[in-house]
Amino acid sequence: MSYKIPLSLISFLVTWIVASGQLWAFTPEIPKTEILPDNNGEEWFWISGNRIPSLADGQAYLMGQDGKRLGQLSTGYWFNSLINAHKRNEIITVETHFDRGTRGNRNDLVVMYDANNLSFKHEIQLPPKRMNAVRNDGLVNLTDDERFLLVVNYTPAQSVSIVDLDKGVFIEEVETPGCSVLYAAGNRDFYSICGNGGFMQIKLGEDGHVISRTRTEPLFDSVNDFLTISASRIGNVWYFISRQHNAYAIKMEGDDIKLLDKWSLTTESEREDNWIISGMKHTAVHESSGELYVLMHQGEEKTFEEPGTHVWVYDVKTKKKVREIELEEIAVSIAVSQKPNPRLYINSIHFPVPFLTQLWMYLIDGEKSLMEIARQRASIYNAKNGQLLFHSDLVPHGGFVLNIQTW
Amino acid sequence: MLNNWLDKIAEKATRKQARHTSRRSFIRTFGIALIGVSVYPLLPVFRDNAFAQEPGNIPESGDPNDCNYWRHCAIDGFMCGCCGGTVSSCPPGTVVSDITWIGTCRNPKDGKDYVISYNDCCGKSACGNCLCQRDEGDTPVYRPQNTNNLNWCSGSQADVPYHCSLSVVIGVKES
Numbered sequence: 001m002s003y004k005i006p007l008s009l010i011s012f013l014v015t016w017i018v019a020s021g022q023l024w025a026f027t028p029e030i031p032k033t034e035i036l037p038d039n040n041g042e043e044w045f046w047i048s049g050n051r052i053p054s055l056a057d058g059q060a061y062l063m064g065q066d067g068k069r070l071g072q073l074s075t076g077y078w079f080n081s082l083i084n085a086h087k088r089n090e091i092i093t094v095e096t097h098f099d100r101g102t103r104g105n106r107n108d109l110v111v112m113y114d115a116n117n118l119s120f121k122h123e124i125q126l127p128p129k130r131m132n133a134v135r136n137d138g139l140v141n142l143t144d145d146e147r148f149l150l151v152v153n154y155t156p157a158q159s160v161s162i163v164d165l166d167k168g169v170f171i172e173e174v175e176t177p178g179c180s181v182l183y184a185a186g187n188r189d190f191y192s193i194c195g196n197g198g199f200m201q202i203k204l205g206e207d208g209h210v211i212s213r214t215r216t217e218p219l220f221d222s223v224n225d226f227l228t229i230s231a232s233r234i235g236n237v238w239y240f241i242s243r244q245h246n247a248y249a250i251k252m253e254g255d256d257i258k259l260l261d262k263w264s265l266t267t268e269s270e271r272e273d274n275w276i277i278s279g280m281k282h283t284a285v286h287e288s289s290g291e292l293y294v295l296m297h298q299g300e301e302k303t304f305e306e307p308g309t310h311v312w313v314y315d316v317k318t319k320k321k322v323r324e325i326e327l328e329e330i331a332v333s334i335a336v337s338q339k340p341n342p343r344l345y346i347n348s349i350h351f352p353v354p355f356l357t358q359l360w361m362y363l364i365d366g367e368k369s370l371m372e373i374a375r376q377r378a379s380i381y382n383a384k385n386g387q388l389l390f391h392s393d394l395v396p397h398g399g400f401v402l403n404i405q406t407w
Numbered sequence: 408m409l410n411n412w413l414d415k416i417a418e419k420a421t422r423k424q425a426r427h428t429s430r431r432s433f434i435r436t437f438g439i440a441l442i443g444v445s446v447y448p449l450l451p452v453f454r455d456n457a458f459a460q461e462p463g464n465i466p467e468s469g470d471p472n473d474c475n476y477w478r479h480c481a482i483d484g485f486m487c488g489c490c491g492g493t494v495s496s497c498p499p500g501t502v503v504s505d506i507t508w509i510g511t512c513r514n515p516k517d518g519k520d521y522v523i524s525y526n527d528c529c530g531k532s533a534c535g536n537c538l539c540q541r542d543e544g545d546t547p548v549y550r551p552q553n554t555n556n557l558n559w560c561s562g563s564q565a566d567v568p569y570h571c572s573l574s575v576v577i578g579v580k581e582s
Contacts, residue, residue: 053533057567078558078567101570132558132567133548155562156506156551178551189494195550222550229547300541402462 034061035117036070036225043337044070044407047378047392049136050078051399059401060093061150061321062118067378067392073120075111077102078132081140083149084407088165089115094130094140094151108148110149110163126161126403127173129153130178135280138181138193138231138404145187148208152181152192164208164357169400171208176200176295181229183238185252193229197222197369199257207296220248220258227279232285232292239292241265241283243304245276247292249316265294265312275297278308280402286342286383293344293383307349313383325386329379336383344383347404349374350394378404466516472565473538476574478523481510482539483555484572490536495575497528502565502575504529508552511580521526522578527558530565 004305048060058079076095083092091113093187099105108126113119131139131154133343141150146299153173158180162171179194181203191199197218205211220242225250227240236253237260249261249287250337266275275298282295295308307330313323329348351358352375361369378392419526470475471494472486478494479486491498511520546553560569 053535056532072575078569096567098568102530103565106566128566130562131548132569134549134556154548154557156552156557180547180551193549195546226546229549297505301442304544305542 014237015261031045034071035116036115039407041339043339043343044376045335045337046082046403046404046405047347047376047395047401048073048079048082048403049074049399049401050061050080051401054399056098057399059107059394059396059399060299061401062407063378063392068389069381069393072271073113073118073221075407076109080131080133080136082403082405083140083205084115084405085112085142085165086147087116088112090121091118092125092140092142092149092165096128096132097132101207108151110151110165112165113312122168124163124165124168124170126151126163126170127153129155129159129161129173133231134402137231137281138183139180141184141190143187143204144184147187148204150182150190150202154180160202162204162208162210172210174177174202174210174213176202183231183233183252185236185257186254189252189254191216193227195222197226199252201255201257203255213334214255216257220256228282230281230283232283233289234285234287237316239283239285241277241294243277243301245271247312247314247316247319255401257332261319265296265314265321274300276301277304278306279332280305281335281347281404282308284334284344285316287338291336291383292297292316292372293334295331298331308334311344311346323382323386327379327381328388331379332376332402335404335406337406342383343389344381344386345404345406346381347377347402348377348379350377352394369393378399411445417490424576441537451482465521466514467518468514471574472537475538477512477516478513478521478574479539479541480512481523481541482525482572482574483541484525484527485534485570486539487573488536488570490528490530490534490571490573492571492573495573497526497573498531498534498570500531501570502530502563503527504560504563505560507559509577517559519578522580523524524573525559525575526573526575527560528570528573529560529563530568531570533569534571544554 021156042065045063050058058075060073060082064070075093081094085092092301093111095108095109095111106128108128108130110124111356112121114121131152139152144280151161153159159173159175161173175397176192180190182190188204190202197220198216202213225242225244227242231238231240238250240248245265249259251260264271278295278297292314294312296312297309309324310363313324331346333347335345376395380389472488488494507526509524512523513520546556548554560567
């Protein structure tokens with residue numbers, strides 16, 4: 001079958017197209033670089049870490065409210081710490097770079113990135129001593145007014161480097177023998193946790209120099225009920241948990257440090273069922289509702305760093321567990337946003353094959369084959385009712401990252 | 408109906424599998440915690456050669472590249488035997504860490520307790536093969552004498568680039 005088009009119609013269309021000229025206009029594309037969209041209160045978040053075994057290539061991935069990637073920072077060797085400095089409109093990282101990859105001069109740097117476009121702004125040189133630790137809590141601390149930054153060192157001598165962010169200079173290094181990671185207690189005060197169960201108060205003057213270091217009496221039993229370093233803060237109270245599954249509420253405000261409260265995370269029957277803490281960053285808080293979130297699983301005591309299966313939520317006033325959130329995928333670290341209806345962010349392990357394939361691999365080649373295909377992603381839950389909202393984009397191949405934190 | 412039922416069975420099985428099988432090997436495989444740190448340190452810091460002595464004839468059993476090998480009772484890192492070295496020698500081009508932790512492991516062959524130094528090999532990026540980690544006795548970094556959460560290449564001649572970990576017999580506990 002064929003159609004006949006009147007010659008007059010063809011003539012008319014050609015004339016119209018040529019005359020108008022519009023459809024023939026060609027506008028070449030010009031490559032450009034995106035800037036971040038306005039945040040407008042959206043719930044962005046970071047996934048970041050040292051990417052073991054690719055330790056020389058630390059990364060931080062900025063994810064949008066929908067879990068899609070917005071951008072990335074490249075953060076050097078054995079990356080630990082990212083700070084959102086929103087008052088400064090900066091993202092701050094502490095990075096290590098060697099002149100020649102894994103050799104040459106070591107440069108430890110405080111690096112400021114523009115929070116509008118994630119581009120490098122400037123850097124401040126530090127003594128090349130910053131602690132390379134597996135966990136990230138408390139290694140880098142910002143004063144509440146975002147003026148000074150404190151970085152924990154380990155050579156293995158223990159000390160702290162202090163930086164003036166406004167002036168862009170390293171101020172000084174102070175020794176903290178026997179004490180390590182830091183917890184902020186206002187604009188000029190920090191508390192460093194110590195091996196004897198006490199803390200060392202580090203008080204800064206207005207110029208950022210240390211004006212006093214004071215050791216407190218022990219606030220916990222550092223042998224029989226020692227605290228993990230993954231603490232979370234509501235106002236001037238830090239909530240710690242111990243490896244023996246107790247919660248500690250410790251007030252830190254200026255010169256004032258006091259153990260306010262202590263309670264068990266587990267009941268006797270839960271302990272009999274081997275419920276223990278899990279993962280790396282295993283606490284988070286929702287400040288306005290006074291809720292403490294703790295990552296948990298069932299296992300032997302020695303499995304305390306293995307990924308968790310549940311998040312248990314406690315009311316810090318009543319010291320009671322108010323709900324349990326069962327996770328769809330095992331979890332390494334957690335974070336909670338601070339809106340009235342908060343989100344629970346989970347750094348999850350994901351097996352990207354159907355269940356029957358997983359089963360087949362497990363039966364044929366055992367656990368190792370499954371772990372070789374394991375990937376990571378963020379899982380976002382409604383923190384109030386435990387409903388899974390969605391999973392994020394996958395973390396790229398090449399290494400493993402431990403951190404998840406809000407924007 | 409059958410599909411739903413199968414779905415639920417599959418879901419439960421997946422969760423159970425994920426929680427009770429994969430989790431245990433997850434850290435070993437991906438290396439959350441690292442770096443030759445003793446679970447049972449006898450001294451807070453072992454400086455290389457401080458106890459140097461001629462190696463004796465140690466009765467051996469097991470595969471040194473298996474995480475269950477007796478000397479690895481307190482190791483935490485990539486086993487150097489999988490990286491071009493051996494259980495007591497670093498791979499070519501790397502540097503033995505100056506500072507490390509020591510532990511005590513029982514040799515099943517003769518029933519004796521041996522002092523093991525878990526030196527790290529430093530100066531190249533992580534080996535990536537044969538991660539072996541145990542957390543018994545691990546403490547937070549504010550008690551570094553017992554922690555496996557630190558990079559013990561810190562302070563070495565090659566600085567912090569961590570490659571793998573050794574399990575070197577440096578002494579024997581005489582009964």
